[in-house]
Amino acid sequence: MSNFIDFKRGEHTCDDIGMSNGMTAVFISILALSGTKLAATENQKRLMVRLCEADQICGIGTVSFDVCSLPWERETLEEDKAFMLRVIEGAKNKTGWEKLDYEPSEERLFPNLDKLIRLIERVTAADIDDEKIKKWYELAEADDPINNGFPKCEKHGVFLTCLGCVVCNDPYMQ
Numbered sequence: 001m002s003n004f005i006d007f008k009r010g011e012h013t014c015d016d017i018g019m020s021n022g023m024t025a026v027f028i029s030i031l032a033l034s035g036t037k038l039a040a041t042e043n044q045k046r047l048m049v050r051l052c053e054a055d056q057i058c059g060i061g062t063v064s065f066d067v068c069s070l071p072w073e074r075e076t077l078e079e080d081k082a083f084m085l086r087v088i089e090g091a092k093n094k095t096g097w098e099k100l101d102y103e104p105s106e107e108r109l110f111p112n113l114d115k116l117i118r119l120i121e122r123v124t125a126a127d128i129d130d131e132k133i134k135k136w137y138e139l140a141e142a143d144d145p146i147n148n149g150f151p152k153c154e155k156h157g158v159f160l161t162c163l164g165c166v167v168c169n170d171p172y173m174q
């Protein structure tokens, strides 16, 4: 089964990303390792938590999402897009890869990171999926990390989600 990262629901672009479950786990892990270090504002931390919720542990092949449904704020959209692009750049510079028990495949990951760059660059204020974002906030329980100061995994230093640590849950980790 595959997972998809698209621009917007129902809209297909040549930059849509389709990955196997294993590849998705690695993709999200390397973004988490890079982004946790760079996230400075609450909103940037929320963006990272939302991304890390694409965790294989919540059900194989069910972690597809679209870029316009990430919890963007209109007031800081440009700033937060620039942040996300730095996160991807950090992943390409192998930030935190020493914390992984395996060597991710650049050959397979980097073309998808480049697609993610293009998908994020395209997001405008008009594209933000308010409905899905509202729902995401509503579904967060009181004990959700986004409501509790953004705790991090002690072992990997990445933001926790309601599903735990995406790196601990990565099937390639022992």
Ligand SMILES: [Zn+2]
Pocket: 153, 154, 155, 156, 157, 165, 166, 167, 168, 169
């Ligand atoms: Zn961990």
